[in-house]
Ligand SMILES: O=C[C@H](O)[C@H](O)COP(=O)(O)O
Ligand SMILES: C=C(OP(=O)(O)O)C(=O)O
């Protein structure tokens with residue numbers, strides 16, 4: 001067996017199992033050519049970086065750090081521009097700074113970025129004015145435009161996904177290591193937000209305290225170089241397995257398989273079948289793995305996932321991202337956390353307050369209420385407080401732009417505003433100001449904890 005064949009044998013065991021939510025590629029030969037080409041491309045991330053993130057998440061699992069994971073529901077090829085990427089990063093870094101101060105623990109920052117191009121959908125087709133076409137499954141698969149040409153899955157898009165991920169990651173690396181993300185700069189942006197946001201006054205005290213802490217560190221002579229760079233990781237849903245396995249490689253240091261398309265990958269609520277291809281694929285790679293858990297998850301499901309994905313019980317290997325809905329979290333989460341904790345596993349518990357709170361407005365826009373998002377996070381903190389476990393982090397869909405996709409927030413967006421700047425290709429994202437609102441409010445919760 002050639003080295004290459006060996007690599008892909010290990011990362012291909014999922015092929016004999018049912019794989020949910022895979023594109024219906026019309027031309028299998030074209031797909032095979034694309035896979036072969038992707039297999040020859042260089043890695044987007046290094047195995048050592050994935051290990052480092054696993055260690056950082058280990059600290060989260062032990063209660064010594066907090067995870068902030070966020071970004072678009074669906075990245076788009078035509079949004080791979082410097083401004084959009086910078087705004088997203090800026091928002092995440094600002095949120096990270098507020099949470100770091102409030103929690104007095106390191107915040108592990110992970111973007112839904114540089115690879116979040118594939119979407120699972122509730123329905124295989126969409127009908128408009130009597131015309132039925134395949135549903136949009138993310139830019140890696142088909143186009144958003146409602147035409148037969150755009151909606152036909154095209155495997156060439158997988159190569160564009162790789163290129164878009166590479167350009168995004170390149171810019172993210174430049175921003176986070178080149179001085180742009182300097183903590184003093186991030187703090188100045190937060191001061192600006194507090195001054196200019198209608199709800200800013202609420203956060204004045206916290207911002208003042210952070211300012212004093214910054215001055216204190218300065219006065220102590222902390223080396224300003226320490227503030228200049230920031231650790232930032234990339235994650236996405238490992239959905240299209242032909243792409244993920246083509247980017248799976250053996251690490252020359254250890255002989256283990258890594259999916260080098262991103263530092264962390266997660267398996268979605270719709271593809272986490274215990275005997276399915278996605279869990280099999282995830283079980284073979286050494287990256288930190290996330291699994292989304294919706295309200296139908298049983299404690300037995302959670303325990304079997306641990307058995308399959310984290311048999312060594314390694315803190316940081318497995319992150320459970322719960323997405324129950326604000327009305328269900330207080331009822332559903334406690335038993336899961338209790339049973340998992342009793343089993344001795346140390347997983348990271350993260351709250352995705354987005355996916356259980358989506359509804360369709362009368363205008364036809366898919367939206368979410370800021371208050372529901374906040375209430376789910378509140379419920380998440382309450383449950384962990386009552387069980388004495390660690391609320392490990394939040395996972396949010398957001399953008400750094402001033403879009404109008406979710407309703408509510410300090411700078412309130414009303415249902416009637418949704419049409420103004422509704423730009424998402426899939427789910428509604430918190431805009432820049434709603435994201436910062438959320439960070440300040442979660443910071444207060446974390447402090448109370
Ligand atoms: O992002 C998550 C899912 O892809 C999305 O919520 C599915 O949306 P749909 O119900 O419109 O298909
Ligand atoms: C598809 C997603 O979520 P879930 O799998 O939780 O529905 C998502 O995170 O965009």
Ligand SMILES: [Mn+2]
Nearest residue numbers: 073397426427
């Ligand atoms: Mn989504």
